[in-house]
Amino acid sequence: MPPRPRTAAALTAAALALTSVLTGCGGSGGDAGPAQNVDADQLKGTVTVWSWDVAATALQRLATDFHALHPEVTVEVVDVGYDNAEQKLSVGLKSGSGLPDLVTVETQQMQSYLGKFPKGFVDLTEAAAGYKPDMDPSKWAASSDPDGRLAALPWDSGTAGLFYRTDLFTQAGVDAAAIETWDDLIAAGTKVKDATGAKLLASDVSGGVGLVPMLMQQQGAGYFTPDGKVALDSPAALAALEIVRRLNDAGLIHNEAGWDALVRANKDGKVAAEATGVWWSGTLTTEMPELGGKFGVMPLPAVTPGGIRTASNGGSGLAIPAQAENPDAAWAFAKFALADAANQTSMMKNEGLFPAYLPALADPYFAQPQEYFGGQEIYRLFTEQTAQIPAVTYTDDNAAATEAMKAVVSGVVLNGKDPATELAAAAGQLADTTGRERA
Structure with missing residues (x-):
């Protein structure tokens, strides 16, 4: 997703609010443990997701498909609004309560959360290990802590x-x-x-x-x-x-x-x-x-x-707060949405979210001429470039x-x-x- 510019006043207010939230914190813990790849027939209950704008729209659409495959699981997507998302997540991490099962996190914000709340998110490292070769390497690095622990599954690449x-x-x-x-x-x-x-x-x-x-x-x-x-x-x-x-x-x-x-x-x-x-x-x-x-x-x-x-320039991922009540089903939905070529392609077609999951880029859609751009195959260009993005710290x-x-x-x-x-x-x-x- 695009990084949303904010006015100087809004940035100052947000910085002050975040500073007051983070002062003296060492990270909120939880007992969800590392992510588990659980059999589908064991998944039950409700998964609550926080997101915003077109990302929330995409997840709401995919939630219906997920429920059809997992009738015992209901996914509820809450559009918390971009301007509120950062502060709501920070407050929940600090207090150790009030967060949903799954949250959308901007790529450039993830490291700040990991530094302030090192125990705030479920460890996805082992459960997601098989997806690492297929993800945009720059997004994987930005979603991991200095020890290589993955805290968010990459979603879209900028x-x-x-x-x-x-x-x-x-x-x-x-x-x-x-x-x-x-x-x-x-x-x-x-x-x-x-x-x-x-x-x-x-x-x-x-x-x-x-x-x-x-x-x-x-x-x-x-x-x-x-x-x-x-x-x-x-x-x-x-x-x-x-x-x-x-x-x-x-x-x-x-x-x-x-x-x-x-x-x-x-x-x-x-x-x-x-x-x-x-x-x-x-x-x-x-x-x-x-x-x-x-x-x-x-x-x-x-x-x-x-x-x-x-x-x-931009992008995001899905993370599971350590205080999640239904982490197993949350992880299953995150994989369904972000580590599935067809679903990632659908989010490009419908919501304009360019996949961080590289196998999705093999879909014929990404090689099609785009009328708006004079028939140029612009997504083929971006497909070729994505895997070459340098990872930075x-x-x-x-x-x-x-x-x-x-x-x-x-x-x-x-x-x-x-x-x-x-x-x-x-x-x-x-x-x-x-x-x-x-x-």
């Missing part, structure tokens, strides 16, 4: 690519197939802007991290090293920040904050491209049907020639690292500060406040 306006590129005489690096894209974007007046892409560089995490992941790097050291000032971070600075200096960034502004900028033709997750295809087709036939997709440009041309201090990077991006891109100096200062401050070593 495999990233570059969506671009074919009409604007053609008007500017730009050959999209010739774009291989971000250097190439900056040159192409300048031609598009000169010819059409459209900037290259929309990004929040006033109060967000913008493209930086995605550009870092393309280089196999995150805010932390695999052993948890602060890597905010890595060469990959410097290279990513430099690209964003160059994009802005060239006048190619439409600086907007929030989801509605992002959609509006694309809908109104103020920008000619968007570097983002595969879920953007659903936004285009539903929010901008009038632009059908005017979009194409290519792999992300590489940071350096021959470099990786994909990353991840998230920690329970990821939120703090993100806040630190926001300040760096704003200072460097908008105020002309030296990127190496700002990154080094931010890394030092993050290390001091978290007690982590610097890489």
Whole structure:
């Protein structure tokens, strides 16, 4: 699922609420034990699931199919709303009560929960071991703790690519197939802007991290090293920040904050491209049907020639709280929904959720021409890229690292500060406040 942008005020409020919840906590326990692969005839009772938006819609639809196979089990899906989900889950983990049998967790949030509540979720490691080779490796890593214990079964991947306006590129005489690096894209974007007046892409560089995490992941790097050291000032971070600075200096960034502004900028033709997750295809087709036939997709440009041309932006998984009352049936439903090729494909067709379960990508649907994209087989492209997404390390201090990077991006891109100096200062401050070593 797409990561949902929030206003600065909402982010501040959420951070304060989460801080008050987490202060002094060591993780809520439970007695559900590790997940068990239980025979179908032993499954009974009710499974309550928390989710939101199209994810809740997908689970509600699949719940009917699951009940048909397991008449003794009823799955009740509760749409808790995106804005409430994080705080409700945090409060339940802290108090040790009030949580359902199964919860949807955003990929980028999982490590924060695992750090604060190490006993808060059922251990899926052994029960899910057979699925590991068939899952998006970046999502599996992000859903596991530092010891390799799996806490959430990966659901959807936010495999990233570059969506671009074919009409604007053609008007500017730009050959999209010739774009291989971000250097190439900056040159192409300048031609598009000169010819059409459209900037290259929309990004929040006033109060967000913008493209930086995605550009870092393309280089196999995150805010932390695999052993948890602060890597905010890595060469990959410097290279990513430099690209964003160059994009802005060239006048190619439409600086907007929030989801509605992002959609509006694309809908109104103020920008000619968007570097983002595969879920953007659903936004285009539903929010901008009038632009059908005017979009194409290519792999992300590489940071350096021959470099990786994909990353991840968004996605989620299903986790079983340790306090779950019906963990066996919850695990059975999670497997049914997420480790089944037909069900994962149905969620792509109906709800636009791109599977993290790689066998689903063999379905003919993912090779079909898409009319909206001029007949391009865009899902074939994303299928090829998903298994190549570099895995990066998230920690329970990821939120703090993100806040630190926001300040760096704003200072460097908008105020002309030296990127190496700002990154080094931010890394030092993050290390001091978290007690982590610097890489």
